[in-house]
Amino acid sequence: MQRHQFNWEIRPKSAQGCVSSCLLFGLIFCALFWLTIKFYSIVFSLVMTRLGIAPRLGIPLIITVFFGCFINLPLYLVLQCQGRRYYKFLPVLISLTPGSYIRSYIGLNVSGGLIPIVLALYQFHRTQPLAILIVMTIVALISYFFVTVLPGIGIYLTFSGFWIVTLIAVLASMIFIAAFTEMGLVTSGVARLDVPVAFAGGVLGTTIGGDLLHLKDLHVNRVASVLSIGGAGLEDGIAKCGISALIIAEWLPVVGELFSFN
Known part of the structure; x- marks a missing residue:
């Protein structure tokens, strides 16, 4: 009870x-x-x-970014036919001979690779090209040593390496834009040139130093799957490094003024 x-x-x-x-x-x-x-x-x-993107492109860009994470454009195909392998670089039309099949390929993800790279290349037209090239080179050299290569699986930028690469992209862009401003080598009409330079240098630098220079270490011939540059979409190191560098470069001077005792 x-x-x-x-x-x-x-x-x-x-x-x-x-x-x-x-x-x-x-x-x-x-x-x-x-x-x-x-x-x-x-x-x-x-x-x-x-980044100088027209407002009318806002909605199409969102849609492309959303669906683009599921699309990988083939850059390098590993084909097999009757026990022999052959390769195609930048295939425009994929035509397979009878009895052949695609064993693996390296692709470029639309959201995590193609769109950030296109936007980064567009900044050469808007900002200071030499500054982008310098920041890109610095980021590429540093990111080369901060990635983890898993042969046959992928390339990963370590957590600590991500922040180091991002902060270096930001600081380098600020330093060189300030120097070029003093020398009168900057493009007029664009506010805060260091922000798009940090984005472009971060994106292109991590693409070159983190991914492209390590493709040889992946041993693509032994892979039986798809390897994608920027395959994690907006969470991939390429896009995330560029966006993070842009945000930090935008707000770092404001934070510095808040903590300034002058």
């Missing part, structure tokens, strides 16, 4: 606790969702402004 009474009393409390937990979880989820939307909207508008 006492046992039955104990169970009867605890059920309403359990139901009440479940409802409270669900409400708390819902509030936390809504708050995080709102903060995420707010954060990404700020970042997106900042990227559009600093």
Whole structure:
């Protein structure tokens, strides 16, 4: 009798606790969702402004980025036919001879590779090309030593290496843009040239030093899967390094002024 009474009393409390937990979880989820939307909207508008992207391209760019993470454009094919392998570089049309098949290939992800690289190359037209080349070279040399190569699997930029590469891209862009400004070598009409230079140098530097220079270490001939440059989409080191460098370069002077004692 006492046992039955104990169970009867605890059920309403359990139901009440479940409802409270669900409400708390819902509030936390809504708050995080709102903060995420707010954060990404700020970042997106900042990227559009600093990289010189026309406002009318905003919606098409979002759609392309969303669906592009599922698309890998083939750059290098490893084909096999009757026990022999042959290769195609930058295949425009993939035509297979009878009895042959694609064993593996290296691709370029649209969201994580193609779009950041195209936007980075566009900055050569808008900003200071020499500054981008210098920052790109510095980032490429440093990122070369901070990646982890897993033969047959992929190339990964370490967590500490990611932040080192990003901060170096930011600082190098600020230093060289300031120097070129003093020498009168900057392009007029573009505000905060160091921001797009940091983005372009970060993207192109990690692409060259982190990925392209390490392709030989992947041993593509032994791979039976797809290897994709920028395959993680916006979470890949190429896009993430460029966007992070852009954000840090944008806000670092503001933070410096807040903590300045002058």
